[in-house]
Amino acid sequence: MIVSIGQLDGIAAEYKQKSRVYSKIVKICCGTGCVSSGALKVHEKLSEFIKAENLSDKVLLKKTGCHGLCERGPIIVFGDDEILYQTVGKRNLEDDARLLLKTIQDGTIAENLLYKDDDKAKRYVSPRDIPFYAGQTRIVLSQNGIIDPEDIEEYISLGGYQAVHKALKADPMEIIDWIEKSGLRGRGGGGFPTGTKWRSCRDASGEPRYVIANGDEGDPGAFMDRSLMEGNPHAVIEGMIIGGYAVGSSQGFIYVRDEYPLAVQRLLMAIDKAREYGLLGSNIFNSGFNFDIKIFRGGGAFVCGESTALMSSIEGKTGEPRAKYIHTVEKGLWDKPSNLNNVETWACVPHIINKGWEWFGSIGTPQSKGTKVFSLVGKVKNTGLVEVPMGITLNEIIFKLGGGIHGSRKFKAVQTGGPSGGCIPGEYLAMPVDFDSLTKLGSMMGSGGMIVMDERDCMVDVARYFLKFLVDESCGKCTPCREGVRRMFEIVDNICSGNGSKGDVEHLEELARAIQLGSLCALGQSAPNPVLSTIKYFRDEYNVHIEQKKCPAGVCKALTTFIIDPEKCTGCMRCASECPVTCISGEKKKAHTIDQSKCIKCGTCYDVCKFDAVKYE
Amino acid sequence: MEVDTAAINTIIDKYGKDKSYLLAMFQDVQRQYRYLPKEAIQYICDRLHIPFSKGYEVATFYSSLSLTPRGKHIVHVCLGTACHLRGGPNILDSFERALNIKRGGTTENGLFTLESVNCLGACALAPLVRVDGHDYGKTTPGSVKKIIKEYGEPT
Numbered sequence: 001m002i003v004s005i006g007q008l009d010g011i012a013a014e015y016k017q018k019s020r021v022y023s024k025i026v027k028i029c030c031g032t033g034c035v036s037s038g039a040l041k042v043h044e045k046l047s048e049f050i051k052a053e054n055l056s057d058k059v060l061l062k063k064t065g066c067h068g069l070c071e072r073g074p075i076i077v078f079g080d081d082e083i084l085y086q087t088v089g090k091r092n093l094e095d096d097a098r099l100l101l102k103t104i105q106d107g108t109i110a111e112n113l114l115y116k117d118d119d120k121a122k123r124y125v126s127p128r129d130i131p132f133y134a135g136q137t138r139i140v141l142s143q144n145g146i147i148d149p150e151d152i153e154e155y156i157s158l159g160g161y162q163a164v165h166k167a168l169k170a171d172p173m174e175i176i177d178w179i180e181k182s183g184l185r186g187r188g189g190g191g192f193p194t195g196t197k198w199r200s201c202r203d204a205s206g207e208p209r210y211v212i213a214n215g216d217e218g219d220p221g222a223f224m225d226r227s228l229m230e231g232n233p234h235a236v237i238e239g240m241i242i243g244g245y246a247v248g249s250s251q252g253f254i255y256v257r258d259e260y261p262l263a264v265q266r267l268l269m270a271i272d273k274a275r276e277y278g279l280l281g282s283n284i285f286n287s288g289f290n291f292d293i294k295i296f297r298g299g300g301a302f303v304c305g306e307s308t309a310l311m312s313s314i315e316g317k318t319g320e321p322r323a324k325y326i327h328t329v330e331k332g333l334w335d336k337p338s339n340l341n342n343v344e345t346w347a348c349v350p351h352i353i354n355k356g357w358e359w360f361g362s363i364g365t366p367q368s369k370g371t372k373v374f375s376l377v378g379k380v381k382n383t384g385l386v387e388v389p390m391g392i393t394l395n396e397i398i399f400k401l402g403g404g405i406h407g408s409r410k411f412k413a414v415q416t417g418g419p420s421g422g423c424i425p426g427e428y429l430a431m432p433v434d435f436d437s438l439t440k441l442g443s444m445m446g447s448g449g450m451i452v453m454d455e456r457d458c459m460v461d462v463a464r465y466f467l468k469f470l471v472d473e474s475c476g477k478c479t480p481c482r483e484g485v486r487r488m489f490e491i492v493d494n495i496c497s498g499n500g501s502k503g504d505v506e507h508l509e510e511l512a513r514a515i516q517l518g519s520l521c522a523l524g525q526s527a528p529n530p531v532l533s534t535i536k537y538f539r540d541e542y543n544v545h546i547e548q549k550k551c552p553a554g555v556c557k558a559l560t561t562f563i564i565d566p567e568k569c570t571g572c573m574r575c576a577s578e579c580p581v582t583c584i585s586g587e588k589k590k591a592h593t594i595d596q597s598k599c600i601k602c603g604t605c606y607d608v609c610k611f612d613a614v615k616y617e
Numbered sequence: 618m619e620v621d622t623a624a625i626n627t628i629i630d631k632y633g634k635d636k637s638y639l640l641a642m643f644q645d646v647q648r649q650y651r652y653l654p655k656e657a658i659q660y661i662c663d664r665l666h667i668p669f670s671k672g673y674e675v676a677t678f679y680s681s682l683s684l685t686p687r688g689k690h691i692v693h694v695c696l697g698t699a700c701h702l703r704g705g706p707n708i709l710d711s712f713e714r715a716l717n718i719k720r721g722g723t724t725e726n727g728l729f730t731l732e733s734v735n736c737l738g739a740c741a742l743a744p745l746v747r748v749d750g751h752d753y754g755k756t757t758p759g760s761v762k763k764i765i766k767e768y769g770e771p772t
Contacts, residue, residue: 449740578757
């Protein structure tokens with residue numbers, strides 16, 4: 001049991017002393033991405049080699065949380081950012097593990113495991129030099145990929161739970177003051193000032209009070225919260241203890257998606273450890289303050305990311321939202337004052353307490369302080385997680401950190417804010433990324449999904465995709481969302497299948513306004529955004545679908561025909577072997593043809609052809 | 618069907634008979650049976666003193682719960698935004714053809730159930746497929762048959 005700062009410092013010192021016996025520290029990323037790329041096999045093989053060479057007491061092989069560069073997984077980092085190896089074990093597990101062993105034994109750098117530029121002209125040894133990492137400012141993710149998320153002592157050795165100690169010495173009102181002055185705004189999407197929320201909750205009447213972490217990361221294309229909960233669960237817990245003390249709550253809840261089993265497991269383990277060390281429970285640091293946390297698993301309902309729906313779900317009911325004329329800070333969970341923040345917001349709190357609100361406020365823009373984690377995915381080269389200061393441009397994120405568009409295609413749009421956000425075209429890439437600028441563009445910050453699209457992506461199809469998503473996920477409680485979004489989907493679906501008619505776009509705009517005004521919760525109110533933003537920036541594309549019955553990107557199946565140019569076809573047979581319905585025929589070294597009656601228009605032939613012989617019209 | 622009441626009692630007691638954990642209890646039951654039998658809903662509702670209609674409402678609201686029996690292996694094809702753009706629908710299509718079932722269906726031999734999911738949060742590895750909790754990243758229509766083979770023959 002830790003009851004004093006001396007004991008906390010003692011554990012930290014002891015841990016550091018213990019790690020000094022290791023001459024080499026090797027960190028294997030065991031986030032969901034790298035695990036699915038084979039990280040556990042690499043860990044197993046390397047452990048075997050280390051054991052065989054009798055190096056076990058000299059080498060510390062550590063399983064860490066997500067390093068961010070998921071595209072190049074499995075990622076392995078040596079020491080304090082000295083060497084980064086990527087795609088380890090992808091070619092040959094045994095060979096790669098031997099190369100790792102060699103690096104451990106005599107420092108020989110394995111050239112073919114290093115990160116290289118596309119043209120292979122430049123190779124990078126330290127992750128600090130790789131543009132993907134060099135352009136980041138890591139605060140929330142600063143310990144992700146460094147610590148073993150299952151080891152509380154390592155978290156403590158890096159200053160963990162110091163913020164709780166500092167906060168418990170201060171007056172709760174003082175902490176709320178700090179958070180307010182830091183300018184921290186909600187990272188879940190809304191961007192509401194966190195300090196203001198805490199103050200309202202503290203001022204509300206009623207006992208007990210609750211604090212809740214929203215880990216129901218339902219936005220498709222976003223996985224920042226998953227990586228945090230899996231990679232550094234104690235940071236979330238520490239933030240919640242401080243928040244609980246500030247608003248006067250002794251019970252916290254973390255609501256996690258059922259799709260994130262590893263996050264649930266890590267959080268449960270972290271909570272158990274924190275209890276064991278006396279950092280959760282009664283009389284934390286002998287301050288008289290009690291606090292504990294319970295975990296709730298979601299059930300695969302997107303709407304449960306909405307605060308009132310989430311609270312209803314914790315109560316054991318269906319996750320239906322309610323109108324918010326009475327805010328949840330006054331009457332939330334079981335009608336008691338409840339303070340809900342997103343996982344990333346909670347993880348910012350210990351840093352603000354430790355380093356001061358002035359420091360946090362010095363990062364970012366005047367209205368959007370600090371950093372934001374984005375999941376950079378889609379058609380970008382370096383997919384993964386990036387943490388950047390607010391105010392950085394979209395251009396920098398996509399082209400500098402992300403390395404631009406995959407392959408030779410051109411950038412078309414970037415989608416932010418998930419199903420509540422919108423698509424931003426190329427002419428706005430110089431816009432700074434902050435809460436207000438993105439809203440002005442008809443999109444929103446959202447929780448941090450950033451999906452990059454190229455010229456092979458159809459904007460009408462993207463709108464159709466989000467509408468389908470929202471039709472599935474609408475809880476059905478209010479009519480504008482339940483019926484209106486469905487009707488919008490039907491119209492867009494018609495356009496995609498070649499049955500659009502003049503006036504459809506105007507009809508969509510009219511429906512969108514009604515849904516925005518009439519829906520009960522943010523899901524419905526923001527549901528038209530993906531349609532409105534694509535109409536705003538890509539109206540021509542809608543018109544081509546409706547008037548010419550064509551899909552310029554070759555995505556909408558009813559409007560697309562794939563053909564092989566006999567002049568360019570070399571008869572390499574690649575398309576024929578990859579075609580999932582074997583509708584391509586032709587002899588070796590002779591031009592191939594597609595049987596249109598069997599073609600399912602999946603575009604595989606187009607994607608695999610190396611000679612530009614497959615075309616669509 | 619008959620449900621194992623002793624096992625369900627263990628689940629109910631694990632959550633201290635707390636009604637708030639109704640969804641969690643359902644999920645735990647589903648983990649045992651691979652679906653949520655109606656009899657289990659009834660039994661849990663009775664023990665928690667809540668009307669069956671409330672339990673049924675919760676059971677049908679959350680998409681992770683299934684009221685119909687599912688196959689031995691559950692294939693989840695992710696259709697999140699990143700997966701959609703990188704060919705997720707083609708992957709689903711390939712599974713439908715290879716398993717000869719539609720989304721939501723179960724193969725006749727009871728070995729596979731095919732479902733789609735709205736995002737598994739491994740977007741950097743799109744298109745993603747999860748079989749019984751094991752993730753396959755950067756899948757292609759060509760890799761679908763290979764994945765199925767790891768678990769058995771569809772017919």
